[in-house]
Amino acid sequence: MSIILTGDRPTGPLHLGHYVGSLQQRVSLQQDHDQFIIIADLQALTDNADNPQKVRANITEVTLDYLAAGIDPDKSTIFIQSLVPELAELTMYYLNLVTVARLQRNPTVKDEIKQKGFGDSLPAGFFVYPVSQAADITAFKADLVPVGDDQIPMIEQTVEIVRRFNRTYRADVLVEPKAMLADVSRLPGTDGSGKMSKSLGNFIALKDSADEVRAKVKGMYTDPNHLRVEDPGKIEGNPVFAYLDAFDPNQAEVAELKEQYQAGGLGDVKIKERLTNVLLAVLDPIRERRERLAQDMGTIEDILQRGTRKAQTVAAQTLVEVRQAMQIDYFKN
C-alpha cells in the first residue's frame, strides 16, 4: 500500500482532461491505497491573489466534481490546503534548504512563468511554490505522486529537499516520493490545439449540461480540409478521434470509422454525433450525481471538514517529527 498525494488548484471546473488524466486513476487508486487529495487553494492564490473569490467558489465546485466522478470520501481524504497550517510551517523550514538559483532552474516553473507572461511581476509566492508543493507531499509522507510528464521536475525538487533535510538533520523523517506517470496521454482541447485546459477555454466540463456538450462537440475542430463527406479526412491532430480513443467503449468500431474517415465517405456531422453519444454516456451519470450532491451542501462541507481534520492530524505528526529532527522541539517536557 502506498501513500498518495494528488489534487487540484481550485481555479475552475474539472473537465474531461482531468477525468481521463487523473480522476479515473484516483477512483481506482483509492481502493488499495491511502490517498490524500489536496484542494490547493494556497497554490491557486500564488497567481490569483487579486481574485480569491474565484478560488473560494471553486473549492466547492471541485469537491462536487470529485464526488460525482466517483471519489469516495471514506476511502480518499479530501482536504483544503490553507486549513492545514502545518503545510505553511513546513514550507518555511524547507525554504532554507533550497537555493534561489535552484528554484530559478526549475524547468516546470520556468515554463509556467513564460506561459503566464509574468515578466517583472512574478509573485514571490509563485516562484517558491515548488517548495510549498514539497511540503504538501512530505507532510503526508506520500511515496507516490501521480503527475503528467511536465510535472516530473517538481517531484525531483521534492526529492532533493527530502534528501537535503534527512542528511542535514541526520534523520529519516521525510519520505522520498516517486512520480507516477498517468498512463493516458493528454487529451487535446476541443480546438485541437495543445491540451484541454481551463485557461484556454477549450474544455468540456464534467458539469456541462447535455446541451452544452452537444454544442461543444458540434463546434469542435476537425480536419479543416475535410470539407465534403466524400473527401478523405485526417485522423492525426483531430480531437474528435482522440476523444473516441479515450472514451468509446467499442474500439473495434472506432478503428473501422477511422479507416472510413481517412478514405473519404464519413462526414464530420455523423462522427460528431457518435462522439456526443459516447461523451453523454460518460457525463450524464456524473452530472446527475453532481446535481443530487449539490442539493445538500451541508454534507459537502462535512466531507471537507472531516478530510481537513484528518489531513491536519497526519501533517501535525510529521511536523512534530520534523521539529524533533531539527532539535527545535522546545518545551517537550
Next chain:
Amino acid sequence: MSIILTGDRPTGPLHLGHYVGSLQQRVSLQQDHDQFIIIADLQALTDNADNPQKVRANITEVTLDYLAAGIDPDKSTIFIQSLVPELAELTMYYLNLVTVARLQRNPTVKDEIKQKGFGDSLPAGFFVYPVSQAADITAFKADLVPVGDDQIPMIEQTVEIVRRFNRTYRADVLVEPKAMLADVSRLPGTDGSGKMSKSLGNFIALKDSADEVRAKVKGMYTDPNHLRVEDPGKIEGNPVFAYLDAFDPNQAEVAELKEQYQAGGLGDVKIKERLTNVLLAVLDPIRERRERLAQDMGTIEDILQRGTRKAQTVAAQTLVEVRQAMQIDYFKN
C-alpha cells in the same frame, strides 16, 4: 499607546551594542506601550539551517539577557516565532503580494547577501525573509518598530505589503508600521572596526564575567600611534572613548580626560581602567540577576510559554481578519 514589535535572532549572546542600541530603549518603552519581543528563531534558521542547535541554545540565552537587562515579562510579551504558526500562514499570503524583482531590489537584503557571501548558495528562505518579517510586524498590528537605519528598507517593504493587501482586499485590516530610529549611534566593536557584532567576535557580552570584561577592555583597540603616556592620542575611531561616551555617568570628567588624552599625558592603561570600572558598574548587576534567573529554568520556560500563548492569540485574531478580508474564511457557519 503604541503597539511595538521588536526582537532578536537567537544566534548568540546579547552584548553591549544591543544594550545601548535596543535593550535600554525597550525597558523604557514597555512602561507605556504594548511591546511584543520576538525571538526570531525561524529567521535565524534562514542562514543557520545546518545548525539549529545553535538557534535552540540561544533562545534561553537571549531570554536570560532580556530579563537581566530589565525587560519585565508582565509588561512585555516575549515569544518564540516558530511557535506561532499564524506567522508562517501570513507569510504565505503576503508572498503573493510581493514580486521577486522587488525582493531583489531590497537594499538591506542586498547588503546582507553580499556580507554573508552567499553567492549562488543563497537560501530561498533568506531571500524572502523580509516578507516573513512583514508577517511578524503585521500579525500584532504593530505601528512602531525600533530599528537601526540600515533596517529602514525592511519597514518600507512591510508598508508596501500592508498597502497592497488593504487595497487588493478593500480592507483596513493591516496596520502600516513606522520605523523608530534608535537615538544612540551604534557602538563600535572592541577592535574599533565597524559596529559591535556577534559574528565579528568584537563584542562584550552581557553575560561576560568580570574577568572577561577586564581582559576584553585590556585588549581593546586604541590609537595605534599612542605608544607612550606622554604622546598625544586620538579620540576619533577610538572605541574606548566611544564606550565612555555611552556608559560613563560622569560626562564632564570624560570631556576632561579626552582633552588630556589628545594633549598627551594620559596612558591607555589608565583610561582602560576607568572604562573597566564603568562597564562593570553596568554589567555586574545584570550578570548577577542573570545568574540568579538561570538557577530556575522552569520560570524562564513559563515566561516563554506564557508570552508565546499571548502572541498566538493576538496573531490568530489577525489571521481571522486577514482570511475574512480575502474571503477565504471557509466554514464560518
